[in-house]
Amino acid sequence: MGARASKHARPRMGGTERTGVTVPKKILPRITSVQAGERPLTLRIRWDKGDENLVDVSGMVETFRVFEPLRRSRELFDQVRVGDHGADVVWSDEIDMSADTLWRLAQEQAGVTLSPDAFKRWRERKAYTLEMAAAALGVSRRMVAYYEQGKKPIPRVVALATRALELA
Incomplete structure (x- = not known):
């Protein structure tokens, strides 16, 4: 009846340690x-x-x-x-x-990236679900949703990928 976990037990959420992981710092424009x-x-x-x-x-x-x-x-x-x-x-x-x-x-x-509305119109023109757009662009479904909601800026590489996929 111990609280000791097996060495094969899965770590609990929030209970894992991450060592040696470096998260890049977001550099905000000033x-x-x-x-x-x-x-x-x-x-x-x-x-x-x-x-x-x-x-x-x-x-x-x-x-x-x-x-x-x-x-x-x-x-x-x-x-x-x-x-x-x-x-x-x-x-x-x-x-x-x-x-x-x-x-x-x-x-x-400046035309460097897409607006959230233009991104959503692209996805709808292609008849992509969020999952399909994510797979085509190589990003997560959540990121596609963030782009459409304007919560995350759309990177130039993603904007260019939408143009390439438009031609496909």
Whole structure:
């Protein structure tokens, strides 16, 4: 009646030790400068790697209630500034946008990657289930769902793979 487990017993969830496993650190894009663009609801952003993008944030500003003051006031929109550590841009204590979100928008608008909607339309055109798309792209089903929901940015290699599969 001991609590001793057999040497052949499976480890319990959470009870296994992982030694020697190195998880790569995600390097978040950082914003070094920001200013309102000449066109309404656009931001000129300079990134820590030296890139600069003009990002159209009108979709977000017009969609989410938290940005309503920015819709009403160009003067408030023009007061945009870089947040702490370049992790976001801020207009007030209540209004901000993360660097990750702005980076993803910049990539989509530059045509470097797909938008979540374009990714979903591709999958539906091909009549792929989540599982079929995952197998075709060499990623997990969960990652396909994340791409469609906009929870994870779609890597360039995945965007290119969708184009290649479109021709197949």
